[in-house]
Structures are given as structure tokens and as C-alpha cells.
Amino acid sequence: MARTAVEHGKAAPVIVWFRQDLRLGDNPALAAACASGRPVVPLYVLDDDTPGVWRLGGAAHWWLHMSLAALGADLAHRGALLVLRRGRAEEVIPALARELGASGLLWNRCYEPAAVARDTRLKATLTASGLTVESFNSALLHEPWTLRTGAGGAFKVFTPFWKAARAQPPAEPAGPPPGHIIAATAPGDLLSDWALLPTRPDWAGGLREAWTPGEAGARARLDAFLDENLVGYGARRDRADLSATSRLSPHLHWGEIGPRQVWRAVEAFTAAHPEARADADKFLSEVGWREFSHHLLFHSPELPERNWRPAFDDFPWVNDPTAINSWQRGRTGYPIVDAGMRELWATGFMHNRVRMIAASFLIKDLLVHWRHGEDWFWDTLVDADLANNAAGWQWVAGSGADAAPYFRVFNPVTQGERFDPDGAYVRRWVPELARLPAACIHAPWLAPPEVLAAAGVRLGLDYPAPIVDHAVARNRALAAYKTIAGTSNAKQ
DNA sequence: TTTTGAGTTGTTCGA
DNA sequence: GTCGAACAACTCAAA
Numbered sequence: 366m367a368r369t370a371v372e373h374g375k376a377a378p379v380i381v382w383f384r385q386d387l388r389l390g391d392n393p394a395l396a397a398a399c400a401s402g403r404p405v406v407p408l409y410v411l412d413d414d415t416p417g418v419w420r421l422g423g424a425a426h427w428w429l430h431m432s433l434a435a436l437g438a439d440l441a442h443r444g445a446l447l448v449l450r451r452g453r454a455e456e457v458i459p460a461l462a463r464e465l466g467a468s469g470l471l472w473n474r475c476y477e478p479a480a481v482a483r484d485t486r487l488k489a490t491l492t493a494s495g496l497t498v499e500s501f502n503s504a505l506l507h508e509p510w511t512l513r514t515g516a517g518g519a520f521k522v523f524t525p526f527w528k529a530a531r532a533q534p535p536a537e538p539a540g541p542p543p544g545h546i547i548a549a550t551a552p553g554d555l556l557s558d559w560a561l562l563p564t565r566p567d568w569a570g571g572l573r574e575a576w577t578p579g580e581a582g583a584r585a586r587l588d589a590f591l592d593e594n595l596v597g598y599g600a601r602r603d604r605a606d607l608s609a610t611s612r613l614s615p616h617l618h619w620g621e622i623g624p625r626q627v628w629r630a631v632e633a634f635t636a637a638h639p640e641a642r643a644d645a646d647k648f649l650s651e652v653g654w655r656e657f658s659h660h661l662l663f664h665s666p667e668l669p670e671r672n673w674r675p676a677f678d679d680f681p682w683v684n685d686p687t688a689i690n691s692w693q694r695g696r697t698g699y700p701i702v703d704a705g706m707r708e709l710w711a712t713g714f715m716h717n718r719v720r721m722i723a724a725s726f727l728i729k730d731l732l733v734h735w736r737h738g739e740d741w742f743w744d745t746l747v748d749a750d751l752a753n754n755a756a757g758w759q760w761v762a763g764s765g766a767d768a769a770p771y772f773r774v775f776n777p778v779t780q781g782e783r784f785d786p787d788g789a790y791v792r793r794w795v796p797e798l799a800r801l802p803a804a805c806i807h808a809p810w811l812a813p814p815e816v817l818a819a820a821g822v823r824l825g826l827d828y829p830a831p832i833v834d835h836a837v838a839r840n841r842a843l844a845a846y847k848t849i850a851g852t853s854n855a856k857q
Numbered sequence: 858t859t860t861t862g863a864g865t866t867g868t869t870c871g872a
Numbered sequence: 873g874t875c876g877a878a879c880a881a882c883t884c885a886a887a
């Protein structure tokens with residue numbers, strides 16, 4: 366196998382292993398491979414078999430297919446073929462390296478605990494057989510071990526974490542490799558072989574409408590956000606009925622764009638529009654939460670599975686499959702919650718404010734363990750990200766870092782009225798309520814019978830009656846949290 | 858070592 | 873209608 370390269374009198378190739386960095390721009394592993402002067406073999410491995418690695422959900426499978434198609438086309442345009450292989454990376458990659466007679470492997474680092482362990486083992490294996498293995502940072506402004514408290518530990522509170530991060534300017538993003546890529550190739554799967562797209566039924570219509578996966582789509586999304594919604598972001602970002610958020614999360618998760626590129630673009634925009642400074646800082650702090658989640662996961666590898674605060678191990682969760690099902694299907698009887706859950710089902714996405722409302726409802730109104738919500742989001746979100754998802758759910762539950770205090774229970778009616786004041790968001794996703802006037806669209810059970818009749822709504826038939834009384838549920842939640850109060854802040 | 862100020866995103870009640 | 877306090881205590885991070 367190794368003789369192939371030798372026979373042709375060429376330098377041995379290097380493999381660039383793409384993972385969550387599906388882009389050409391600001392991709393240090395790819396750039397280093399191209400700069401090495403050796404032929405480059407771009408590789409993606411569908412590794413759904415390594416123990417401890419969370420298997421991708423359905424929405425993520427759809428996105429991955431689309432994003433790999435885009436990356437493959439972008440690489441082909443530069444003269445390189447993306448090689449697709451399936452199986453355990455620790456078996457697939459050494460085998461490919463032998464086939465190619467490769468001299469090296471380059472990748473951009475991942476931070477999930479099981480991925481870190483796998484990559485560490487793989488590096489040891491390949492290094493022992495004489496290959497050069499190099500890894501880089503493409504996914505974070507600051508990697509988890511580079512930010513430390515004064516005492517040398519990991520941060521547990523966002524504000525000081527972000528203050529420390531902002532004190533260190535992130536590296537400047539690099540451009541894509543210039544011109545043609547000198548490439549080598551090897552046999553691989555067809556993307557269609559992997560059957561990542563849904564069939565029978567094809568439920569991805571809403572996803573196709575909502576998203577353009579790939580590096581070009583990510584850049585277009587960022588540019589549109591800067592032009593249309595950065596100014597006013599702080600005031601408008603919470604409105605569920607406006608498209609005022611960046612919607613970059615799936616692109617960032619898959620690495621179709623990197624946070625350094627986002628950072629640089631925001632700073633450039635702000636230089637030209639000084640009035641956007643405060644909004645820009647607000648937006649960048651949201652990118653900061655992504656960084657903080659990765660910091661937490663790296664330093665607390667059990668974050669996706671276990672309460673970050675162990676006192677919550679004694680929390681009196683309720684086992685209620687019927688309630689979970691109503692929540693998942695968007696049939697709780699609370700319109701803002703149901704709209705969010707249906708937006709999620711249709712598009713693989715939910716507005717950030719509505720995520721909090723829906724999560725608070727599952728955890729505090731239904732007293733369902735946060736892991737059920739985490740699992741559902743993992744399966745249905747196109748931006749499903751182990752760090753963000755786990756940190757977010759634990760934050761709402763109160764079991765996480767810098768978490769919501771136990772007495773913060775979102776009132777789904779009040780939240781709906783504040784953040785969807787005309788009811789446009791509910792009308793879009795809960796069409797059976799579309800004809801209700803704004804005054805009662807967030808609490809249809811309080812609407813006068815004649816108003817319901819005029820809107821064609823029969824509660825319990827066309828749309829469910831509330832599955833819990835929020836006022837009762839709130840008191841039940843406060844009582845449940847009190848059972849662990851006082852010990853709830855025991856350190857991990 | 859001790860002290861000090863602070864800590865994403867809310868709701869309800871009563872003045 | 874508006875506003876401030878209460879809702880708890882505890883940990884974190886830095887001085």
C-alpha cells in the first residue's frame with residue numbers, strides 16, 4: 366500500500382480528518398496540511414460506534430448530510446475529493462493511513478469527553494507507527510484549559526469567565542487555503558450510502574425551508590444578521606415573533622463557521638457602526654456562553670449525564686410519560702410552550718427565549734427530570750451540541766453552574782404576552798389558535814365562550830386544555846425545590 | 858487567610 | 873399602573 370506513493374515518486378500524503386469543522390476558511394488543520402507541501406486527503410468518518418460518543422439524532426443526521434455535501438463540493442472545486450468512511454475512527458483511520466502510506470494526520474480538536482479520550486488513544490497509536498499527528502483549535506475563541514481563575518481552577522461563574530476571556534484577544538481567523546489543493550485520494554463511501562436523510566416519511570421539508578447548511582450558508586447567515594439585526598439585538602433578541610437572533614448555532618456546531626470569524630466580522634461591523642457597540646457586546650456574550658459551556662464540559666465531563674450539583678441527586682422528580690409525550694408533541698395546552706415544541710419539530714430549531722420557557726415548563730411545571738428534555742432536544746435540534754445542551758438544561762433545572770435560582774419559575778402566559786405580544790409566533794406554529802385575538806391567545810382557557818366559538822376553537826378537541834394549572838404547579842415546584850434547599854449549592 | 862461584592866434571561870405581592 | 877421587596881442561602885472569584 367505504501368508503495369503507491371513511493372512508486373509515483375511523490376511525497377507521502379497527509380490526512381485531514383474533518384469532524385466539527387466542516388469549512389475551508391479559518392481551518393488550521395487544513396491550512397497546515399496544505400502548507401506542508403504534501404498531497405492532502407480530506408476525510409470524514411461517520412463514527413457512531415465509539416463507546417461514550419453520543420449518537421447523532423435525526424435532525425443532526427439531516428444537517429450532517431447537507432453539510433458534507435456542501436463541504437465535498439467546496440473541496441472538489443479546489444481539486445480535492447472528500448473521502449467518506451464509516452466505522453470506529455480508531456480502526457478506520459489507521460487502516461486508511463496504511464492504504465495511503467500516509468505520513469501524517471491533522472485535525473481540529475473536539476472537546477466532548479469521549480472524543481478527547483478517543484483522539485488521545487488514536488494519536489498514541491499512530492505516533493507509535495511513525496506518523497506525525499497534529500491537532501489545532503478551530504472551534505473556540507479560547508480552549509478550556511487556557512482560561513483559569515486566579516487560583517488556577519476552572520471557572521464556575523459566567524461573568525468572571527467572560528471577563529477573563531475578553532481580556533485575551535482571540536487569534537485572528539485565517540483565510541481558506543489559496544488556490545488549488547494538491548490532493549490524493551482513496552476509495553470511500555457515497556454520501557447517499559449513509560442514508561442520513563429521512564425517507565418514508567420525509568419529515569425534513571421544514572428543515573430544508575429553514576436552513577442552508579454549509580460554509581456559504583453560514584457566511585450568508587452571519588452577514589444577514591449583521592446587516593439586519595445586530596443593531597437593536599439587545600432589545601429585540603428575546604422576541605419570539607421576530608427573527609432577530611443570529612440563528613448561527615447549527616453552523617457553529619458543525620464548524621461551518623468559526624467563532625473567530627464571527628468575532629472578527631462583528632468587530633469589523635462595529636468599527637463602521639459605532640452605535641452598534643453595546644448590541645455587539647451583548648451578541649458576543651452569547652458566543653461567550655457557548656465558550657463557557659465547553660469550558661464546563663471539559664472540566665466536568667459528566668455534565669451531560671449527572672447533576673453538576675450533586676445535591677440534586679435527591680430531587681423528587683416525577684415519572685410521567687404521558688406528560689412528557691404531551692410536551693414533546695406540543696400539546697400541553699400552553700400556547701407559547703406548544704408553539705416552541707412544534708417549531709422544534711418542524712424546523713429543528715427553537716427560539717432561545719422559548720427554549721427557556723419550554724424547558725422551565727418541563728422541569729418546573731411537570732417536575733420531569735432535565736435529562737428527558739436534554740434527550741429530546743438532542744434528537745430534534747439541528748444545533749444539538751453536547752456542551753450547550755447539557756449546560757442549558759442544567760442551568761434551567763438549577764443543578765448547573767451559575768444556574769437559575771429555584772424560585773425562578775417561568776409563567777408561560779406572562780412570558781408569552783411579553784415576548785410574543787401580538788401572538789404571531791403562536792399563530793404560526795399553533796394554527797388551530799390562529800383566529801384567536803391577541804388578548805387571549807396565550808391563555809385560551811380564559812377566553813369567553815363566544816370568543817372561542819368565533820375563532821373555531823373547542824378546547825379539549827381542537828386544542829388541549831392545560832395539562833396542569835400553572836399556579837398549582839408553581840407551588841408544587843417550589844415545595845419540591847425546598848426539599849433540597851440549603852444543601853443545593855454543595856460544590857461538585 | 859479573610860473579606861467582600863456579586864451572581865443571564867422571573868414572579869408575585871403589597872404599598 | 874408602577875415600583876420595590878421578598879423569594880435563600882451559598883458559592884465563586886478576586887482583592
